[in-house]
Amino acid sequence: MSDTEYFIKHLPNDLGGTTCNDKITITERALYPWEKRCHALLDVLDYHKIVNTEEKRRATENIGPDLAGKLSYYEKWIIAASNCLLQKGILHPDEIARKTKEVGERYQVVA
Amino acid sequence: MSKKHHHPHDAHAAITHDEKPGFYEILEISIRELLVEKGLLGPAEIREQIEVLDSRSPALGSMLVARAWLDPAFKQRLLDNGVAAAKEMGIDMYDDTDFSVVENTETVHHVIVCTLCSCYPRPVLGLPPDWYKSKEYRSRTVKEPRAVLEEFGTIIPAHVDIVVKDSTANLRYMVLPLRPAGTENYTESQLAALVTRDAMIGVKVLRA
Numbered sequence: 001m002s003d004t005e006y007f008i009k010h011l012p013n014d015l016g017g018t019t020c021n022d023k024i025t026i027t028e029r030a031l032y033p034w035e036k037r038c039h040a041l042l043d044v045l046d047y048h049k050i051v052n053t054e055e056k057r058r059a060t061e062n063i064g065p066d067l068a069g070k071l072s073y074y075e076k077w078i079i080a081a082s083n084c085l086l087q088k089g090i091l092h093p094d095e096i097a098r099k100t101k102e103v104g105e106r107y108q109v110v111a
Numbered sequence: 112m113s114k115k116h117h118h119p120h121d122a123h124a125a126i127t128h129d130e131k132p133g134f135y136e137i138l139e140i141s142i143r144e145l146l147v148e149k150g151l152l153g154p155a156e157i158r159e160q161i162e163v164l165d166s167r168s169p170a171l172g173s174m175l176v177a178r179a180w181l182d183p184a185f186k187q188r189l190l191d192n193g194v195a196a197a198k199e200m201g202i203d204m205y206d207d208t209d210f211s212v213v214e215n216t217e218t219v220h221h222v223i224v225c226t227l228c229s230c231y232p233r234p235v236l237g238l239p240p241d242w243y244k245s246k247e248y249r250s251r252t253v254k255e256p257r258a259v260l261e262e263f264g265t266i267i268p269a270h271v272d273i274v275v276k277d278s279t280a281n282l283r284y285m286v287l288p289l290r291p292a293g294t295e296n297y298t299e300s301q302l303a304a305l306v307t308r309d310a311m312i313g314v315k316v317l318r319a
Binding site for chain 1: 131132135136137138139140141142143144145146149151152156157158160161163164206224226227228229238240241242244245246247248249250251253254259262263277280
């Protein structure tokens with residue numbers, strides 16, 4: 001299979017059988033509160049059919065392998081949610097910019 | 112929403128977490144608040160969904176397994192229609208997914224994976240562990256399941272076939288493990304206490 005053929009036949013998130021020989025890191029941890037809220041948010045968005053599970057998966061896939069490799073699981077989810085909501089016109093970039101600034105100030109986070 | 116932002120630090124945590132919210136947490140808070148302001152989500156919905164998530168744990172899957180071991184008719188119903196059998200035991204598939212239970216035998220061992228993302232039978236097992244969502248587990252389990260199982264300390268004899276079930280957004284699998292020898296006189300609750308999450312994923316086998 002040529003290089004380009006491989007990329008056409010394999011979505012970036014379709015990891016089954018790909019070349020990976022690394023050992024599995026078998027650890028257990030509780031989710032951070034924001035991670036659980038993020039999970040619940042995406043569940044609720046699915047219930048309301050605002051962003052369904054398949055749309056979330058595709059949006060996660062669209063993050064691309066380079067960035068996806070650097071983000072944690074729920075970081076990818078919230079980026080996927082954000083992109084889906086922007087694409088659907090439910091949220092506007094200006095609103096997100098204004099709100100993230102407001103929230104950052106609320107928690108005294110310097111942007 | 113919670114006003115608490117002092118996260119306890121866990122010595123075993125894989126990643127560090129600062130006291131103040133980071134970029135992605137701020138994004139999560141912002142999106143949630145914007146959607147509530149627009150009336151698209153009710154203010155209590157996220158908290159209520161967290162309560163649903165917290166109410167789900169492997170204890171529910173263990174209950175299904177113990178009942179299946181003791182009641183052959185229930186086992187058959189569980190294998191035929193996981194959603195209906197779980198409902199019989201008071202467990203609803205809150206995420207509206209199909210639920211398929213696969214039975215381990217003396218000659219077939221099952222293990223579940225989601226090569227595409229992280230699909231998992233959350234209504235009966237709770238949220239998946241990090242390793243289940245890892246690149247390593249997802250890529251290797253379908254290619255070299257025996258080597259993967261060995262990393263979990265599980266050696267499956269060569270004469271036993273290994274069947275890997277790859278989950279999807281709409282179809283979630285759970286393994287019905289083999290009942291360990293020496294448990295003939297156990298009660299249902301004693302049996303349920305033996306059953307672990309990892310056995311229901313298929314990366315471990317049970318011993319009494």
